[in-house]
Structure formats: structure tokens, C-alpha cells
Amino acid sequence: MEKTYAPHAIEQRWYDTWEQKGYFAPQGDGESYCIMIPPPNVTGSLHMGHAFQDTIMDALIRYHRMKGNCTLWQAGTDHAGIATQMVVERLINAEGKTRFDYGREKFVEKVWEWKQQSGGTITRQLRRMGASLDWSRERFTMDEGMSKAVQDVFIKLYEEGLIYRGKRLVNWDPVLHTAVSDLEVLSEEENGFMWHMRYPFTNGTGHLIVATTRPETMLGDAAVAVHPDDERYKHLIGEYVELPLTGRKIPIIADDYVDPEFGTGCVKITPAHDFNDYEVWSRHRDMSAIADQPHGGLINIFTADATIRDNNDNFNLIPQAYVGLDRFDARKQIIADLEQQGLLEKIEDHKLMVPRGDRTGAVIEPFLTDQWYVKVEPLAKPAIKAVENGNIKFVPDNWKNTYFEWMRNIQDWCISRQIWWGHRIPAWYDELGNVYVGRNEQEVRETHQLAADYPLKQDEDVLDTWFSSALWPFSTLGWPEQTPELAKHYPTSVLVTGFDIIFFWVARMIMMGLKFQDDVPFKEVYIHGLVRDAEGQKMSKSKGNVLDPIDLIDGIDLETLVKKRISGMMQPHLAAKIEKATRKQFPDGIPSFGTDALRFTFASLASTGRDIRFDLARTEGYRNFCNKLWNAARYVLMNTENQDNGLSDEAIEFSQADLWITSRLHQMIEQVHKDIALYRFDRVAQAIYEFTWNEYCDWYLELAKISLQSENAALQRGTRRTLLSVLEQLLRVAHPLIPFITEEIWQRVAPLAGIEGETIMLQPYPEADSAQIDSDAIEQIQWVMDFILGTRRIRGEMNIAPGKPLPVLLQNGNTKDKAFVENSQAYLLKLGRLASIEWLDENVPEPESAIALVGEMRILIPMAGLIDKAAELARLDKEIQKIEKELPRIEGKLNNPKFIDKAPADVIEKEKQKQNRLQKHLQELLEQREKIATL
Template structure:
């Protein structure tokens, strides 16, 4: 006997309970099995959110899609592992703790590196990982036994091993180069961590006098403060204006230093004055010019972007304050020619918002080309597939123009670079374990490198490091490569590309489980990458705190329930299309959940009534493969056929990541087929009165229960909470498994699928809908039953009681000729509602004329398409066949409608 359900569906009353149950019971933990073939394993890795993070709608979309796929694979019998974890987020986390210290009137330098690092760990234990707790609340079916943090000891070992191997292979080097410098965090950041904003700035034209007093050159710059670091002015060797000046010396304004005029192709005669100031330590292009001409590299700013020239009057000034003073001084010296507004792209740090300062700095780099070549081949050769496919093109464009990766950061929080500098000989030792002496001269005067590694270096190793690399483990043999990565476009280059590069590089050295060499196909970190949509607001605007349109998923979940929010995101998740999140849609899916709840209450009530009548259904047989007998009522055969077809269609949609189609399929089945039609029809069969056919009632109840149970399993991947609650209630708290998530997804059976039954039922539904519409037009009182006259070639004899009940029909009269009003026609039937009320001929004529115009327009379009040779050559065969079939139906409808109009005259 099912458990009694509360009258009203209240998601808040059930969701926390089941979320806690799933975690406490460790339902989704998975261990490798020697007997499990590789093809039966499904593995995916959660894009690790920052340890500082909180759930936003993009996270919820990502995790909803991953959860649907994980639950579906698990229910299909795959050994399924979804690995969760968080990223230590070097810059973001250090910022958090430094803000906390600032509130106490302290700086990290006051604590020292070791104490500051301990403080960060304390912060992490107290505040970090909140987003994973939110994941638990939302029911993500991850393997919590595998939860990682990128600073965990085992992952830190992998990071150190990766660095040392790359260094030993000559792929990591250290040198002075121009980097993007964040003056707030005082660290280098990668190109990917720089956001370019369109701003209106100024362009300054400055006069540089020739040292011999014979004239001057005018240069243009947007950063006049950097002139303090100029070491040359470059002109194009072919620029006739400056041919006679090449090799001469200039006097650098405000400094008195003399600098040369050099000829270099970088100078563009068409831009500005054609003369370019060269500041090698503060501009990447100037750096290259300096390398070509062996120019000095003069650094004029410190780590906080303040002028650092002790003998200069500008020493200690912030870069922008210095700019104002320098411009005024140039004006006073009559060396400021002009200032104009200038549109430019200004680079800002993603983390701090500070304007990036290009700066010469000693950093660690990876020679990226050898790694990039393998990563390009992995996608070109089809070992990794992108969905939507367009992102593979974006990936190739970036990978083929990639620069060496700056992997060092001037932070205290992160994986410290395993390199030690010798105070005696100046050489460097790179080692897996902390050395006691210099590897070159044996001196004990060694100090460890102060820089830490870019956070994405450790994250890039995750697909293999979470399964034990660099050790060769059973986990690695079983779960690597992972099958699928679902992520957003924003980290395609930050993370996805770097995982591919590092995975292909390191895993090629790891043999397969059988000892055979690993090829590129099995070295990739994942087989497929699905790039999910961006969640926008209802007006399709990007969510931002500045606009005030950020939607908090936890607030929406509290209001409507997790299942409704999940279903909203899923139903709108069309590949390649952004989601305009709307609360009205969520409210609609909250109503969908309520519809399911009420359907369950109706079913459970009838199980109770059956028991009172001495009819009991064997609950253990609900998932049996037994199908309705060929003589079973049409609705039993139809609903089982629909269930099997929808299960197959959902499976196909999920395989191709068409989440919106899968959601709409289950929605239409549960709301339309099951609730609106099947439940109404089956009421005819549930007869518990004295003398009723108990066998027929039991058969109807068994089909009802088994279909409902299977539908719950089919829906559970999308709406796990309500289905878990109803499934346990159905089995009176004693189900065949600990969770519906551990049962079998409905496996489509060809024997249960019948196009004939579904076609007949479709005709029956269309007949009922037409009778209902005609009743409304004729203003038949709602409770009054009427006779109908029916002409059809479809055998509907066994379904006539259904028509009578659902369309309030007292009698169905066969007819060969229909005349008068109240007639509806389709290619399959003509039906007339017999009602003696006076018909409004004018209204009926208007209605028929409207239908006639619609049919004529549709037929004209079909004729035009079928007469278009170009269309016929390009269109799929099934589309053309569909148009031809519809054209034939329209011929019948046009004839019937014209006949009906003539009869009204």
C-alpha cells in the first residue's frame, strides 16, 4: 500500500531531507571494478569553482546539466563517477584574506609568509567550500568521497612532479619579459585574465628635440609617464621624412638623457607622426624593438605602479599623478604639441579591476608549442569533440596563435615553485624534494623561489591528478580519459585548452591497463566538451551586479523548489542559444510538479480503494517486462507505447546534449499523455463496485501503477526530489533500492511500441478535441450529454466509451452523409454534434470561411515548395514526403469545407 501524501505539494518540506539522505547514504560513491568493461564507465569532472565562490545561475545551469547526464548514465547501468572539488584560486583567495587583515589594520607583510599562509588555511576551513555545500543542498549526485581541493597534498605532489618534468624536458624556462602586471595584487596575470574595456582616453603629441639643436621629432603616446623610461625613438627605415635623421641622437625631455633614433619596421608611417617612442621595460612591442637593437631596459615603476626613479622629481608618484605633472611640465617647456581624445581598449585585471601595467619582470614560462601541437591534433583527429561544433573553430584559432604561458605569480598563496637559488654560485636547483644544498656547488646557502604557480597550472592537471597521477593507479586505468566535460565558454582557454595540453603531454607516458603503449586517443583528458549557454535575465541582458539584475538561484529555489528551477534551466538549454531566465517559466514548472503530485495522490487513492475491494497489485512486479495483452484496452497499449517511445527519444536527446528537447519530451508525456489523457480514460476501468470485473480492474490498475513508476524513473534525472519522494511513497517506504537514482532507466522495448495504436489513439484524441470545440461553439451546457454523428474509416468501436466519457456524448451514430451545422472534418473523420439549438448560420459561415482561407494558404505554400526544383534538391527526403502527405490531406479538407459551406446556403 502506498504511503499517504500531503494534500499540497511543498518542495521545502522534502528537498532538504532527501539532499541529506543522498549524502549520508553515500549513494553516488563509485569504486573501480575489475569486472566492469571500459565501455560501461562514465566519468565527468566538475569545473572547480573558486574556494571563495557562491552559487550563481551559471553554476546552477552547469551543475543541473551535469547532474542530468550523470543520473541518466548511472540509471543506464554505467559505473558513473562525477568528481567534485574546488580550486584554491590564488589571487581571489589572497584578496579575501588581505581584506580581512585590512579590517584589522594589518597587512600580510606584518604576518610574514608562513603565518599568512596559515591564516589563509584557517579562512579556507571556516569560509571556503560554501559552494559545495550549496551543491549538496541542490542534490548534485557527485561522488563526495572523491572531493578534492587543488592544494591537497596528493594534488600538490602531482603539481610539483609536472613542473619538474617539464623543466627537465627543457619546456620550462625563466627570464625577463614583459608581462601583464596587476598593481593592486602586485603579480603578473595571463592575457586571459585581462579584460579589455573600450574607453575614451587621451593621445599626447610630444616634441623630442634633436641633441645637436637642429630640429625635433614629434611622437604620439597615450601614456606620457612612460617617457621617463624611453631609450630610443623608432622610425620606419622607408619613411622618407626621417631618412636623414636615422642614427642621430635626441634629448629626452625632462630628463636630459640622450637617446638614439633607430630604424625599425614596427614604426608605421601611416599612424600618428610615424615616429614611435621606445620603452622596452613597459611595452611588449617596445620590448621586441629593444631586443632587435640591443637597447637597455630601464624599469621606471615599482610593483604598485609608482614612479621608481630616486633622482627624479616624480619619484614616488602614482602613475596617473605622475602623468598630470609630466604633462604640465612638458607644456611649460613648450614641448607639448597637442592633446586629443582617443578611443582605446584598456586592459583591466579580472580579479581587482585595476588597469594593467605592462612591466618587465622575471617570470617562469612554459614553451607552449610542443604541448599545443598535440592538443590541436587531439581535436583534429576526432579524439575530442566539441558541442556546439563551432567552438572547435574558436579553439583552433586560439591554439594556433598561442604564446608561451607565464606560469609564475607573485603571490604567497598557491603552489610554491620547486626551485632553489644558490647564494654562493647563483645557480638554480629544481627538485621534487626540498634540497639541503645547491645542486651545482654544494653550498647550503639556498633559498626557495618566492613565486607560486598560476592556479590554472594545477587545475589543468585535474583529469589525471584526481585519479592518482603521477602514480599508475587502478582509478587512472578505469576512469581516465573522462567521458565528458560540461563547462562555459569563459574558461575554454583558461582551463579546457590547458587540460588538453597537459593531459596529452603527460598521459602519453602512462601505459594502458594492459601494459600497451598509450596513444593520443587515450591520452586526451576527455572525449567530449559540451559548452553550455549563458544565463541572462528575462530581457536577455547579461547579469551583472552593476545592472542590478543578478538572480540568486538559492532565492529562486527557496521560492519555487529545486526541481522547478532545474527544469526551467533544462527546458531552455538549447545548444548554442543563451537562456533568458524567467520566473514565470519557473512558476509554470512549479505547477508541473504540482500536477505530478496530484496525479500520485489520485493513483494512491485508487490503490487504497482497490485493496478495500479485495484487489491487490504485486508491487514487486511493477518493473517487470510484461506488456499489456493484445486484447487490453487501447489506452493501456497506447500509454505503454508512448512511454517506450518517449524513453527512447529522451535517451537520444541526452546523447546529443539536447537538454531542452529531453525536458519537453518528458513534460509533454507526463502532463499531456499521462495526466490529461490516460488518467481520465483509465477512470473508466477502475470499477470497484459489487459485481465488477475484478480481473479487468486489476489489469488496468497494474498498467497504471507500472507506467507511473516507470515515468517517475524517467523523470527523476530532471526532477530528482519529487520523484524520490513519490517513488518511496509508492512502495510504502520499502522500495527495491535505496534510491530511485539507483534503479534502471526505462529501457525502450520494440515490442511495446506500436505506430498503429498510437495513430488510432491520435485520431481518437483529435475526435474528442473536435467534439469539445463544437460543443463550445454551439453553446451546449457543460453537463449536458449530446449525440454525435460520425463518419470515419478508422476502427474506433472499442474506443467509443472513451469518446462518450471525455466528450460528454450520449450516443455515437454512424453516418454516411452529414449535412447542416455543427460539423467538423479532418482527413480521418467527419463528426457532427447533434444539438437542436438554432444555429447561427452567419457565424458558422464565417468560421468555415476562415478555415477555408487557412487551408488554401497552406496548400499554396505546399504547392510552391513542391514546384521549387532548388528546394527539392536540398531538402531532406522526410521533409519533402511530409509536405506531400500534408498536401494530400489539404485536398480532402478543402473539399469537405467547401461542401459544408454549400450546405449552409
């Protein structure tokens, strides 16, 4: 092995080998274990959430592959309709053209061309993470087979009356000119205004004051609502007000939706432009006062690009002065006109949640349009029952409550999008508006006996990408064909995902799986937390705290990191702030940690359900862990290559240390199996780390040296065999978390341990064997460690040189202590660097000594000749005085309100940490001084 652990020298080489040899494909006849990757967007690149999620999935897949399951991790990407269309449109715009210059067919060809050339970024990055996906079965939501599945599902649901076309409110992006899902709408608090407007009573007796954050929508008001119990307005219910600037009269209605404490307690009801108002209108639309209005009160004032619509569509309801104005220009004009007419009461500053499209940053409008919908209530009932009866289990269990809350209040699903890239809706219209659904136009004509020249036009819309991804668990396995893969791997084993798409994806997969496969799509749903920065803040480009997993693997210099963080920002004014923060946080850039260290970091943070704070210091620590494992393997190889490792017919003898480390290995293996079953990868990582670092490396390798240096050849063979056997099994235990380093070391260790095989990833996962657990050896070696730690603690407290041999006296020991001393002399003398060990006669006076305890037994180290008491006290006094001088300065800062108010949070936190560190060190020095003073 190379002297230095260099992850880049091994990672790509091993991944290429694994993939080329087909190790990722399902193997054998074992029980199926299948995970479907949440398909990343074809436009995407790997972010920390992906890397975290994929580490968990890969660990599960590698574990079950080694357990003998017929294991499939299904690979694939989502066509990402809106995101992909935007990418390609930007390329076209750079040519000075638009998609309309190309036309639909040529534009779609352009998208496919882009996909072939540039759409594989994220799959290459998944390989860098060591993801053992079966790439030979990679699917794409727009490939031929999946497109057929989407079409078949649409047609079947339509024929059963579960898909329909209707006019309802949707989230509308006025830049993209399409409906978008709630998940594509980002709502953040912004500074705005609350305008208070006067709505005059039609009887001329006064006015109501209505408060709104969107005065432009008043042009579409159908009513003013008050709470039915509000004493201020009860007497006005059923009266009318004149809608300012329009001359229309609208009724005052009563509805529990109104909060009397908010604003004036009077709410304008604009049903075509507000989701809540739409619900109010739905409850009151049969009132003659509303039903008699044009459009029954449902007045759409906007065009697709959020300008004020022409009057031809609105029965001349809108004053001509506003027609054609952008919504925000219309807002300014309306405010000016209200003020001129004395109808503007006041304007207040107001913070409000503003919904913006995640792709464009444009303010989203609730918009009344014709769209295609899935009637979901009939599909939701069996999906709710599947979780209620335990056919699907959420981990952690509390997430089922979120699922139930959504599913029991479910609304019909808008599945149409007004773009060109995606699965085009298989519906055709004739000139009379009749709708015909089929696989193609020819089938429609034959089914409905329409002549070849009968005019038909296909629907221009495409399906929401969540529609195709809802079919992912069975469409990827070949459905609607009844393939062997479908029979073997459906239902899948577990879905690994974040809580934010429980409704958008998880619930829809359950509904579709039960509908089309008559079975749940997965047996468990593991909900993981979100990756946040070290301070617990959400990672976002605008905050400048985003980390790129590939940068952590490869490393990145400061200047490149700065350029990367500020490029393409939606808020360019934040660039200077982000550059400053980046230079402060990473003055030397980000070092290269390698994939294994990053994966181990993610695993160590993966407790069930909680968000995780990602701290680079932990990754650095796990890079050191990998290095520790590497150096331990080099030591083992140096002592076992070209040696008799106990595999011959020669006599073999095991030391207590050999029996102890083997026992601890099997205890650790047992714990790892339990924790993987509970998805507690944090505890798996902790168990592997503590066994590797604290027991195998720090203790066993040192204890083993004593056997290797003995004259007993049988004992040497036993220890060499144990060194290899434990290391080889440890590598297999750790492989699902850190696949590259474990493969590299295993290839060298396995032959020496008598293990045959091409790769560690197809070796059996170690199983705990209770017969290998020797409780006597565990007790004895634990006693030895406590003994040695006691003597080391005395060395540290008394400032005795590490290499100075210490005489030890023992007192108050029982029969077991005496037997352990007798059996462990070599360990105690060599690892403790002791000159001698003697039991103190009861009749001999106890010398002036430092004392440590092992159970009831006292370890005495006489201080005579070991330390200069006066000199040591003087040294300690000097250190104590230094800290006592420094502490008041820090405490003064932290008690100064000006410092607390003005200093950045990270500066304050560092001062607090420094204060805690000094206080702890001072306490240790005072305790040490007291011990020496009493000698």
C-alpha cells in the first residue's frame, strides 16, 4: 500500500471497475431488496441534499447486496419540464431567437439534442459519490417505455371519470405562462404596504374601509365579507357597496373566514384572484346578489402575462384606463385614482408573504384557467387505508400524521402545464369543443368513427412532471408490460426522501401504485431531515452558505469558490456581501476530503427525521478517520505479509487481547445490524468509528505488539490471524458507508486472511456470532485499559514525562484484581511504561503518592524523585494567573450591551466558546494544583 492515503488515487479507479464488471446489477435468487432513486432533474447538479440522501440509499443497497438480497437500486432522471424548457430557451435566446421561431416540433428536437450533450451532469456526479445504481437499467421519464406508461394511465383514468378538464384557480407564473405546483412556489416575507380603501354604501350613508395588499385586484371584486359575529358590521350584512372606480355594486356578506382582528375586519372578495376568496365565493355563489353579477362574480381581470384584460372578455366591467397595463403599473394608477377621488383612507407599512416562482422569481398570481385535473378523493381513500393498516410504515412514525392531514383534506390535482417539453396530453378537440382521448389521432378517429378530413386539433398542454414520477415505482420496471423485473421487485422495499415532497410525490406514488398494481409501491418510507449549515440556517445562494459536495470531495481554491458563489445570482446586489462572507469563512479555500470522508460525515449525522447541521470540521475529522484506518492497515500488512498467519497446520494460540478484540467486533456487528434496521446511520457510524479508532487502532494494535514480540510462535500466529481476521471483517462492516477505502484495503488484506473473491462489495456482510464473544476476555482487557488510563492520567496531572518508567504500588485489590495483575503483567508494564508493579504490604506505611482507582483497587505512584513539587506548583500558579487575567477581559466584552448589539453573531459565539474553554482549563489547573499541594 502507498504510504499516504490519497482518495483521488483510488476512488475513480474502483468505481469504473465496479461499473464495468456489472457488480451493481441484481445478483442471485435471494429475496428482492429494491430502492427507487427519487429521479433528479435532468438539468440538475448534485447538491448537499442529494448527496446526503444518496449516501443513505447507497449504504442500504450495499448492505443488502452483501446480505444476499437480489438487490436493485433503480437509476433514472426526470425530464423536469419547466426547468429543462427554460435552459434550452436561454440557449435559443442567445441565438437571437425564441422557441416560436423554431416551432414546437423543432424545439422539442432541440431539447433532446441538449439532453444528449449536457443532460448527464448529475449522473456523473452520482458516480463520484460512489452510488451503486444499476446504470444498465437507467430510465428517463420521457423515454419510450415510460411515455407509454404515462399515456396508458391518463387514458384509463379519463375513461373512468377520474381525469377531467375544468376552470379553476391555479398558481400562475406570468413569465413562463404556465400553471405551476405549490412546490415550485417560494413564499418569503417581504416589506410591502397595506392600503385602506373606502367602499361607499350604495344608499349614500357612508362607506366601509377595506384593507388590502393587492389593490389592483379590486377590479375583480365580487363582494365584501365580514365576520358574522362582528358587532361593528352585523347590521350591514345584505347591504351593498359601490366598487370604487368601476360603478359596480357588490354585496356585503358574512363568512367565518374573516378575522375581525386583521386590518379593518372587512375583506374584499376577489374569487378569480385569491384561493381563499375562491373558497368563500364557492360557499356563497348561489346568493342571488352574487349569481346575478356578470360571470356569477367570477371575474378574471388578468391576461396570461398579468396585464389587465381587454373589456371584450369582461362585459365592459373594467374601466378602459387600466386595460393593457401591467399589474404593478395598474396598482400605481388605481392608488392615484383612489386618492384623487378621496377614496384612499391611508397606507401602512406591512410585512407580507410574497409567492414567487422558483425558476423566474416572478410574483405568482392565482389565475382562473381551463386545466386538466385528477379527481383524487377516490384514489386517496385506499392510500390512507394503506398507511392506517400498516401496509406502509413511515420512519419516523410521526410523519404519517402529516400524510394523513394532507390526504384527508386533499384537493383535485392540476396535471396540465402550458409548455412544450413534456408528455403531451393525449386529447384532441373538434371545432365544436368536443374532447376525444386516445393514444394517437388515428386511434381517436377509428374509435369515434371520424372521417380523415374531420378537423381535429391536439391539446397544446403537457402533463405535470409529478404525473410521470407518480408512476416511477412500476413504470421503471417495465409496466404496462408484465415483466420479470416487475414481478420480482414490486412492491419495492423502502422509499428514502425528504418531508417536503410527502404530498407531491410520496402520496401520489401510493395512490397510483394501489390503482394500477393493486399493491403499495413500497413497504417503508424513511423521511430524512434537511441539510442545513453549521449554524442551522437553510442553505441558499442568497445567504452564501451553499456547499457543493463535489467541492468537498475535490477541494476548491478561494478565488474559484467566490466566483462560483456569486455567479448567476437572482439578487446581484448581494454579491459583495457573499464574497466577503466566503473570504472570511474559507480564507484558504476548501481542502480535498475525498468521497469516503464526506459519506461518513453524512452517515454520522443521519438520525431519523431531524434536520442536520453540516460542519466541515466533522468532515475533516472523518478524513482523519480514513487516514487512521489506512495507517492501521499498513501496520497490519507489514506484520503479516510473508508470515505464517495461522492458516497452516501449525499450533496456534490466542492472547486475551485477541479474544477481547474478536469479542468486541461481534458485539459491534450485532449493534450495527440493529441500527441499520432502525435507519439509525448516525449510530452505525459511531459504532464503526469507536471500534476502529478507540479499540482496534488505539488499544489492540498496541496490545498485539506484545504478542508479536514474544518468543511464543503459536501466540504470534494467533495474533497475526486475529489482526487480519478482525480487520477484514471490519472492512466489510464499514463498506456500505465508505466503499472506496474499504475496497482498496480489502484487496490486500483478504488473501492474507484466507478470503477469496473479486470484490468486497459481493462478499457476505459479517454476522454476529455469540460463540465468539468471550466475556472473561472483555472484562480482563477492560480492567487493563482502566489500569493504564489511571497511570496515564497521573502522568498528565503531575506533568511527568511520558517515557519515564513509573513504579506502581497496588492496594485494596480483590482476588480477581490479583489474577488480572498476574495474567496481564506484560500489557501493564509495556503499555503503562511501568518500572515495577508491587502489592503494598498492609504493615508498610503508604508513601506520598498520586492515586488512581480501578474499581476498589488503588493504584499508588510514589512521587519521590518523580517531580519537583515546588517547581510544579510554581508552573501551575503561572498558568492560573495568566487565565485569571484573560477571563475578566472576555467576560467584560460579553457583559457589554454595545458589543452584544453590534458584533456579528459568529464573533459573539467565538468569544463565548473561548470563555467556556478558559473556564474549563482554569478548573482543571486548580484541581491539579490541589492534588500536588496535598502530596
